[in-house]
Amino acid sequence: xxxxxxxxxxxxxxxxxxxxxxxxxxxxxxxxxxxxxxxxxxxxxxxxxxxxxxxxxxxxxxxxxxxxxxxxxxxxxxxxxxxxxxxxxxxxxxxxxxxxxxxxxxxxxxxxxxxxxxxxxxxxxxxxxxxxxxxxxxxxxxxxxxxxxxxxxxxxxxxxxxxxxxxxxxxxxxxxxxxxxxxxxxxxxxxxxxxxxxxxxxxxxxxxxxxxxxxxxxxxxxxxxxxxxxxxxxxxxxxxxxxxxxxxxxxxxxxxxxxxxxxxxxxxxxxxxxxxxxxxxxxxxxxxxxxxxxxxxxxxxxxxxxxxxxxxxxxxxxxxxxxxxxxxxxxxxxxxxxxxxxxxxxxxxxxxxxxxxxxxxxxxxxxxxxxxxxxxxxxxxxxxxxxxx
Amino acid sequence: xxxxxxxxxxxxxxxxxxxxxxxxxxxxxxxxxxxxxxxxxxxxxxxxxxxxxxxxxxxxxxxxxxxxxxxxxxxxxxxxxxxxxxxxxxxxxxxxxxxxxxxxxxxxxxxxxxxxxxxxxxxxxxxxxxxx
Ligand SMILES: [Zn+2]
Numbered sequence: 001x002x003x004x005x006x007x008x009x010x011x012x013x014x015x016x017x018x019x020x021x022x023x024x025x026x027x028x029x030x031x032x033x034x035x036x037x038x039x040x041x042x043x044x045x046x047x048x049x050x051x052x053x054x055x056x057x058x059x060x061x062x063x064x065x066x067x068x069x070x071x072x073x074x075x076x077x078x079x080x081x082x083x084x085x086x087x088x089x090x091x092x093x094x095x096x097x098x099x100x101x102x103x104x105x106x107x108x109x110x111x112x113x114x115x116x117x118x119x120x121x122x123x124x125x126x127x128x129x130x131x132x133x134x135x136x137x138x139x140x141x142x143x144x145x146x147x148x149x150x151x152x153x154x155x156x157x158x159x160x161x162x163x164x165x166x167x168x169x170x171x172x173x174x175x176x177x178x179x180x181x182x183x184x185x186x187x188x189x190x191x192x193x194x195x196x197x198x199x200x201x202x203x204x205x206x207x208x209x210x211x212x213x214x215x216x217x218x219x220x221x222x223x224x225x226x227x228x229x230x231x232x233x234x235x236x237x238x239x240x241x242x243x244x245x246x247x248x249x250x251x252x253x254x255x256x257x258x259x260x261x262x263x264x265x266x267x268x269x270x271x272x273x274x275x276x277x278x279x280x281x282x283x284x285x286x287x288x289x290x291x292x293x294x295x296x297x298x299x300x301x302x303x304x305x306x307x308x309x310x311x312x313x314x315x316x317x318x319x320x321x322x323x324x325x326x327x328x329x330x331x332x333x334x335x336x337x338x339x340x341x342x343x344x345x346x347x348x349x350x351x352x353x354x355x356x357x358x359x360x361x362x363x364x365x366x367x368x369x370x371x372x373x374x375x376x377x378x379x380x381x382x383x384x385x386x387x388x389x
Numbered sequence: 390x391x392x393x394x395x396x397x398x399x400x401x402x403x404x405x406x407x408x409x410x411x412x413x414x415x416x417x418x419x420x421x422x423x424x425x426x427x428x429x430x431x432x433x434x435x436x437x438x439x440x441x442x443x444x445x446x447x448x449x450x451x452x453x454x455x456x457x458x459x460x461x462x463x464x465x466x467x468x469x470x471x472x473x474x475x476x477x478x479x480x481x482x483x484x485x486x487x488x489x490x491x492x493x494x495x496x497x498x499x500x501x502x503x504x505x506x507x508x509x510x511x512x513x514x515x516x517x518x519x520x521x
Contacts, residue, residue: 134427136395138485140515142457142465147473150455158453158498204473205456251427253475253485 004389005098006237007351008230009038012220015185015336023053026114027069030219038233047100047109048080049093053340078105086374087287090343091381095243097224107226114219117339132376134251146212147204148252148376153292154206156258164206166310167291168197171210171333173319178330180361185216185336211291218338220348238354242384244269252376263300263371263380270382276367278302283365285350287372288331297371325363328353343372354385391510392464401428403442408514411506413447416440426482447504449478456493476502476518490519
């Protein structure tokens with residue numbers, strides 16, 4: 001990278017339900033937590049990127065949230081906007097912030113998110129049916145998010161022979177990670193077994209209940225900073241070594257090949273920029289709206305050969321004690337899926353691990369990979385974080 | 390509650406007019422021959438805007454599917470478990486569909502499918518597929 005840029009500070013709200021807090025108050029809570037935990041002073045922040053809340057629950061209540069927060073932070077900002085790239089929003093925010101810092105637009109860019117995620121079948125169901133599949137054609141057949149992603153899993157299982165036991169192994173491993181995380185939503189539920197995941201009630205084949213991420217509310221914030229500012233705030237920031245993003249089709253019905261959905265190209269771009277290879281990665285945070293997605297993720301990121309993703313998880317390689325930890329905060333499956341803010345936790349965990357601040361679940365992670373997708377695997381963003389610039 | 394019906398506009402009217410006559414049609418580029426789905430004003434292959442509605446055979450094979458046990462909307466609750474599927478048409482394009490008139494336990498990727506017409510509210514006809 002010509003100009004070193006890092007994630008200098010990160011904070012997260014505890015995933016849960018916050019009926020007594022307005023959505024804007026969750027943004028304020030995320031920022032207040034960040035400012036309480038890190039030595040960030042007025043003047044350190046010149047840019048602000050905010051994810052819009054309200055899409056997951058069908059009530060998009062404020063697409064000008066950045067304007068309020070600019071005022072509340074007292075910024076004289078060089079750039080600020082509300083950014084929506086679905087589940088890849090937060091990884092894309094990190095990329096936009098890095099580009100702005102490199103261009104000299106800012107030294108520090110604050111990225112903020114808050115979200116709510118009601119259970120399937122809530123008031124937004126019809127809106128979501130028409131939003132996540134083609135509104136006038138595909139929506140007629142009763143799609144919603146689980147069976148849309150399930151079609152990807154079904155096809156991949158057909159092509160590779162991977163079974164439901166491998167999906168279950170993903171959920172089991174991530175629950176074991178969550179138990180080591182004081183904020184994880186499902187930690188108190190205790191460990192899972194492959195049998196308990198297989199026995200849960202079916203939702204949309206091949207997904208049963210415990211193959212689906214857990215809807216909740218939450219949010220978080222992180223600061224992307226130039227080298228000098230990052231070092232002042234944090235003696236071990238998470239350096240943004242490389243990144244890549246790919247935007248392709250909106251509708252899963254138009255997916256033709258699983259070996260080229262976009263994540264692969266995003267990963268290759270990130271590795272090229274960083275001068276790293278998949279063999280350098282020691283931790284992977286792979287957006288996991290469903291248990292099957294990390295199986296695709298380890299393959300698409302080049303961390304295992306095509307078709308070997310199931311074997312990887314059956315062998316426990318991503319679970320605690322494994323050689324390549326995956327979703328060491330429990331992932332969306334067990335940490336919690338905070339709706340529009342969910343991609344925040346994927347990045348926060350990778351950054352905390354690289355910073356050496358991951359508590360009981362700390363692994364040796366000199367290089368961590370983040371993969372987030374948005375829409376129905378429509379867009380992909382990959383970050384490579386490292387402990388050296 | 391009934392199942393969803395499409396919003397129809399100038400662009401999609403010819404598709405639905407043909408459907409009401411039990412004919413499956415799709416836009417095709419008169420410049421380069423590429424099929425275009427879903428309907429849109431230009432060809433993705435050459436950006437030409439001379440698109441014509443061409444009849445399709447109504448045959449294809451199952452690309453992928455999910456057996457849905459939990460309906461998103463009341464209009465679909467009577468149907469569970471229903472099969473949400475993607476058909477790869479003989480002409481090449483892919484469409485989302487349901488598999489109807491079959492046992493969901495016997496659905497297999499790659500199996501040949503053929504067109505059926507499903508009657509919805511007001512007699513409105515929607516394309517569906519069934520195993521051959
Ligand atoms: Zn053309």
